[in-house]
Amino acid sequence: MSKYSIKIDKFSKSFGEVKAVKDLSFEVNDGEVFAFLGTNGSGKTTTIRCLLKIYQADEGKLLINGKEYSEELNQIIGYLPEERGLYRDVSVIDILTYTARLRGIDSDDAMKRSLDYLDMVGLILHKDKQISQLSSGMQQKVQLGTALIHNPEILILDEPFKGLDPINRQLFVDILKEKGKKGATILYSTHVIDEAQKMADRLLIIKDGKRLEYGSVNEVRANHGSKSIFIEFSGKAPVEKNELYSAIITNKTAEIIPNKGITEEKILENLLKQEVKLVSFRLDYPSLNQVFVDIMK
Amino acid sequence: MKRNYLEVAKFEFLKTIKKKSFWLATLFLPIFIGVIGLVSGLSSVDAAKKMENPISFTKVYIYDPESVIRSAFLIAPFEVTQDLNATQEVVKQDKSTILVKLSDNYYQDLTFDLYYRKDADFIGTASMPTVINALVKQSAIADIQNPGVINILNGTSTTTSYTYDDNGKLVREGFEKYLLPIASLVIFFMAVFISSSFLLQSVSAEKENRMIETILSIVDKKSLMFGKMIGLMGVMFVQLSTWLVLGFGIYKVVLGRFSLPIPIDFANIDVSLLPLNIFLILMGFLFFAAIMTGTGAVGTGAEDSRNLSSIFIILSIFPMYLMQLLITDPNGTIATVLSYFPFTSFMVLLIRNSFGALPLPELIIGIVTSVVYVVVAMFIAMKLFELGCLMYNRRPSFKEMLSYFKRG
Numbered sequence: 001m002s003k004y005s006i007k008i009d010k011f012s013k014s015f016g017e018v019k020a021v022k023d024l025s026f027e028v029n030d031g032e033v034f035a036f037l038g039t040n041g042s043g044k045t046t047t048i049r050c051l052l053k054i055y056q057a058d059e060g061k062l063l064i065n066g067k068e069y070s071e072e073l074n075q076i077i078g079y080l081p082e083e084r085g086l087y088r089d090v091s092v093i094d095i096l097t098y099t100a101r102l103r104g105i106d107s108d109d110a111m112k113r114s115l116d117y118l119d120m121v122g123l124i125l126h127k128d129k130q131i132s133q134l135s136s137g138m139q140q141k142v143q144l145g146t147a148l149i150h151n152p153e154i155l156i157l158d159e160p161f162k163g164l165d166p167i168n169r170q171l172f173v174d175i176l177k178e179k180g181k182k183g184a185t186i187l188y189s190t191h192v193i194d195e196a197q198k199m200a201d202r203l204l205i206i207k208d209g210k211r212l213e214y215g216s217v218n219e220v221r222a223n224h225g226s227k228s229i230f231i232e233f234s235g236k237a238p239v240e241k242n243e244l245y246s247a248i249i250t251n252k253t254a255e256i257i258p259n260k261g262i263t264e265e266k267i268l269e270n271l272l273k274q275e276v277k278l279v280s281f282r283l284d285y286p287s288l289n290q291v292f293v294d295i296m297k
Numbered sequence: 298m299k300r301n302y303l304e305v306a307k308f309e310f311l312k313t314i315k316k317k318s319f320w321l322a323t324l325f326l327p328i329f330i331g332v333i334g335l336v337s338g339l340s341s342v343d344a345a346k347k348m349e350n351p352i353s354f355t356k357v358y359i360y361d362p363e364s365v366i367r368s369a370f371l372i373a374p375f376e377v378t379q380d381l382n383a384t385q386e387v388v389k390q391d392k393s394t395i396l397v398k399l400s401d402n403y404y405q406d407l408t409f410d411l412y413y414r415k416d417a418d419f420i421g422t423a424s425m426p427t428v429i430n431a432l433v434k435q436s437a438i439a440d441i442q443n444p445g446v447i448n449i450l451n452g453t454s455t456t457t458s459y460t461y462d463d464n465g466k467l468v469r470e471g472f473e474k475y476l477l478p479i480a481s482l483v484i485f486f487m488a489v490f491i492s493s494s495f496l497l498q499s500v501s502a503e504k505e506n507r508m509i510e511t512i513l514s515i516v517d518k519k520s521l522m523f524g525k526m527i528g529l530m531g532v533m534f535v536q537l538s539t540w541l542v543l544g545f546g547i548y549k550v551v552l553g554r555f556s557l558p559i560p561i562d563f564a565n566i567d568v569s570l571l572p573l574n575i576f577l578i579l580m581g582f583l584f585f586a587a588i589m590t591g592t593g594a595v596g597t598g599a600e601d602s603r604n605l606s607s608i609f610i611i612l613s614i615f616p617m618y619l620m621q622l623l624i625t626d627p628n629g630t631i632a633t634v635l636s637y638f639p640f641t642s643f644m645v646l647l648i649r650n651s652f653g654a655l656p657l658p659e660l661i662i663g664i665v666t667s668v669v670y671v672v673v674a675m676f677i678a679m680k681l682f683e684l685g686c687l688m689y690n691r692r693p694s695f696k697e698m699l700s701y702f703k704r705g
Binding site: 049053071074077079080084089094098143147 | 301304305308311312316502503506507508510511512513514515516517520687689697700
């Protein structure tokens with residue numbers, strides 16, 4: 001058994017004249033939750049599609065459990081594509097059993113798993129409805145079901161939170177956390193950086209097909225600038241930018257990024273001078289969101 | 298896992314035949330054709346009735362200087378006239394009248410002229426030559442004394458053909474001779490244009506609703522494509538079986554309940570045509586299924602793919618326009634050339650074989666080229682499917698297709 005569930009080594013892919021991914025390497029360890037971050041068009045989807053042989057890589061190795069992807073690996077991989085959709089004129093239960101059967105699960109077991117999943121996500125009463133009769137949130141649940149129906153060891157999710165309402169988003173997060181706890185390896189691409197900071201063990205940030213940051217969440221944050229000051233306040237908010245710092249302010253919290261050579265004591269003094277009523281004051285590395293924004297500039 | 302294409306086939310098959318629209322189309326099509334046939338038949342009967350009594354004129358003036366037409370036949374609205382100029386004046390004013398002027402030398406030149414207003418009844422004027430010819434013929438026959446000769450002149454001989462088969466057995470030729478060729482053509486038409494369109498619909502809809510990427514993460518592109526083809530071939534068999542059962546049922550009901558004489562001697566059907574006809578139908582289906590798959594993958598959606606496919610459908614139905622020529626001259630240059638053009642070859646070979654006009658060397662070349670066309674079409678379809686199935690909202694350019702083919 002490989003130490004890595006997924007290993008990508010010196011992978012490149014072009015579309016005509018456009019180099020989508022350039023010499024990309026990273027590994028996803030067994031049982032870890034791995035976030036794959038990047039802006040639109042940065043090469044995330046191309047990498048995932050090449051990993052699953054939906055596209056052919058131009059160069060490099062893309063391995064899952066030490067092997068190139070083949071149909072045999074379908075039984076241990078669950079995939080949620082970015083471009084989502086379901087047969088509109090097929091019933092919920094038929095879609096789930098079909099994807100289970102394609103993964104080599106026998107008919108009875110496929111039916112049982114489908115019903116269990118629908119029960120878990122609250123769609124059991126809709127099992128015989130056609131997809132076109134469901135709301136988009138319900139369709140998203142069915143879509144996730146097609147990736148989870150065979151209880152895969154490895155989950156590859158391309159923008160899993162895209163288009164989800166807060167309730168479904170939380171449901172997805174809970175399901176993924178549960179899978180992670182049970183030892184599944186999860187590779188997911190996302191724009192939701194806050195969620196990645198909370199969920200991911202390690203991450204990769206790519207831009208224009210090139211690797212920019214790679215490591216554990218804290219490593220990436222620590223690698224990227226000095227510590228930030230996180231405050232909670234009541235009443236008047238601090239100024240967003242002055243000669244000592246720049247701040248990201250959201251409602252009654254703020255992340256304050258000190259300018260070079262400025263100590264946290266000076267920042268504290270300055271805040272008090274501004275008559276900001278501090279509820280809490282904490283030193284930490286810049287948030288993943290801040291790191292992402294900085295390196296994408 | 299290697300049998301995934303069978304799962305795809307089963308799913309595609311069930312997905313299609315579970316649809317109400319499929320059964321509506323399957324059951325409605327024969328009814329639709331029947332209704333069109335009925336309407337067409339009724340209108341023909343109506344037209345024929347009208348032609349039986351075409352004299353819508355209040356007066357038909359006959360100017361007959363040689364007295365060719367017997368006066369006994371000239372009852373109203375026919376009226377003999379001697380004054381040509383005065384009659385022409387009447388006709389000029391009254392659109393319900395017509396003047397028939399037989400030639401002064403009719404027995405030699407057999408000509409007559411018609412005079413009527415421009416706005417006179419169309420059917421009446423168009424049928425007048427037939428009426429006058431009948432009157433002239435009846436007048437001539439009335440002079441003949443021999444009843445046998447009269448019978449010959451009034452009637453038409455009927456023919457019965459007898460043919461010797463390869464074993465020297467004498468067989469009475471009948472309608473059965475055309476049964477298999479017609480059935481083969483109908484089945485070919487249905488297989489190509491209806492069943493392969495299911496494939497176009499399936500591929501383009503899967504691309505349009507974005508389900509294709511989920512499926513491609515589980516099965517490879519070849520399994521998906523061939524699975525679809527097998528599944529929809531099954532749909533074609535269900536459809537054909539339904540029509541066959543319906544047709545046979547209707548035949549039995551008509552024969553039994555209404556005692557209508559529809560004599561079909563099934564023993565006289567030439568089943569030797571069957572193997573090649575089945576082969577050509579199957580090859581034709583696979584060829585057009587491949588074309589439709591490629592088109593479905595290249596189009597941006599269902600509508601775009603349908604528009605693209607119409608080019609190939611027009612090419613493939615081209616032989617229908619030349620049907621008369623193909624039947625009357627099945628070994629002519631046009632028939633031979635079209636036998637080897639990919640889009641027309643299957644139908645033309647089928648027609649030529651059905652009418653026993655396919656020489657052995659051409660038959661062998663036809664079989665070989667059919668297989669080659671299917672293999673090439675499958676290869677191109679596979680490549681287009683690989684290239685286009687994940688291209689959302691745009692078609693691959695011709696340059697992209699070429700460079701993809703070059704890469705192999």
